Amino acid sequence: MNQTTTDFIRDMVREDLRLGKNNGKVQTRWPPEPNGYIHVGHAKGFLLAYGIAQEFGGVFNLRFDDTNPTKEEQEYVDGIIEDMRWLGVDWRDVYFASDYFEQLYEWAEVLIRAGKAFVCDLSAEEVSEYRGTAVETDGQVITPRGKDSPYRNRSPEENLDLFRRMRAGEFPDGSRTLRAKIDMAHPNLNMRDPVMYRILRATHHRQGDAWCIYPTYDWAHGQSDAIEGVTHSTCDLGFENHRPLYDWFLDQLPVRTRPRQIEYGRLNLTHTVMSKRWLRQLVEGGYVEGWDDPRLPTLRGMRRRGYTPAGIREFVHATGVTKSQGMVDTALLEHFQRQELNRTSPRVMAVLDPIRLVITNYPEGEMEWLDAVNNPEDPAAGTRKTPFSRELYIEREDFLEDPPSKFFRLSPGREVRLRYAYFVRCTDVVRDARGELAEIRCTYDPATRGGDAPDGRKVKATLHWVSAAHAVDLEARLYDHLFVTEDPTQVEGERTWLDNLSPNSLVICHGRGEPCLRDAKPFERFQFERKGYFCVDPDSAAGRVVFNRTAGLRDAWAKTQGA
């Protein structure tokens, strides 16, 4: 751990420890709802909770907040576990809020007996109206005081009877709720007699049809934390206004521990969306190929794209933990990926847009194996042999018949180095029937074998190449921002966020690579020299390896071109 930085939450934990709170214990948890796959924003949440537990010698648990059976599925609990493990996170236990349903039910009866909760017959619309929901008149938004439900003063006995019958299934869905009796004039709307239970006949992914009443988030969350012995309950800013209620419920109950809720600002990234709601629309609307589409900020998408767990962790750590809600530049994420990938990726040559190059003075039918360095950043990675012959492929963009002044690559009459091979000089070109460039013809200097000229002469460019007869076919999927704008959810007029989708987020090329790529396994990573970092996609089949471009390499020439 090179994480010497701190943040306001760690400061709080440190202070609690100094004051001897919680008997010197630290316990955190991460409580996802299993209603979709998780993304980097979630990673920030569990990396924080996990990191705190690690750093203070505490316990970290994973708890599924599965209190809404209509949205949750086993598929997502499995997926979430898999994604967290991939990112390198571990926990002591996996818990489910649904395992606490019986305890929660008993505690609800405790509140009813104490006159702190009542069964309400108001409909959802009426509850909203009585609560004092904001109304807009003449552009003025008013938040009226709430008014008491007509059922608020039922006796504890009547409430207990009704609540038990709710559980027994005597009433139709939505006909009644159990509500906490707090204060309908409270300035915080969450305190205006919040709903604790609703009647809902839906099959729960773990409880089946055992229940027809389900606790709400507010009634389940703090109590679940207390049951588990959580000391520091972190969540995003969206729950800030729920904290008084979180505390109120715990105040009413005979809980042994008092968790403390602390909120932080969520992570947002430019050029993408970061909420399950929007990600789901992209997936279900067919705008991307699935939850693991490499363009998505989902952990599965990032894994498939080739992002490294370490790079993601470094990135999340670098963005810090504060209460401000900023939007981080995706370039920062890419920076940490390149940093990690540069250190660890084996280099290989692959041509993404091939054009044939023939070395006219190289003997026909001959070939030789040349030494190539696997990773200049890591001598331990060693070297490999790569085949060279008379007919090669080079990158089409590495040749220009009429080069501008800053173009250092190949052009008629000019000499360049073929990486690890020889200096070659372009003598002429061959055109096809339509006059299009079909082949580049060169001569090579046998004395420059390996790439150095004994006479000390220099070239301004080194090109990657691949031997035509030995190369393997490959498909390269090049990704760009999913959205054209930094914040796609910001739209004007008739436009919708989907209008901000980029038409260039995926470009497919068919290229050729060094023969060693033939045996590449899914998720294996490489750097294609001068082109970027690539990761083998599971779509690969025998004879056709598919690569996802994780990130490009900085390209100074392209940059001067763009400017």
Place this chain on the structure above:
RNA sequence: UAGGGCGUAGCCAAGCGGAAAGGCAGCGGCCUUUGGAGCCGCCAUUCGGAGGUUCGAAUCCUCCCGCCCUAACCA
């Protein structure tokens, strides 16, 4: 409107009364068998604004401005 939050460079972010860290991006240069990587340099006379307290304020006080969140029987 009420309640809750947040405002330090293009982005993220340190800083907590002694006088603006760092990273990303950007811009120059060096180096280079990846125009990669690396290395060097530049990039806030000023911290949303205005007052005040103080020898001294991004840090304390007052007022103002802006932005975000909530107003589900979702989490």
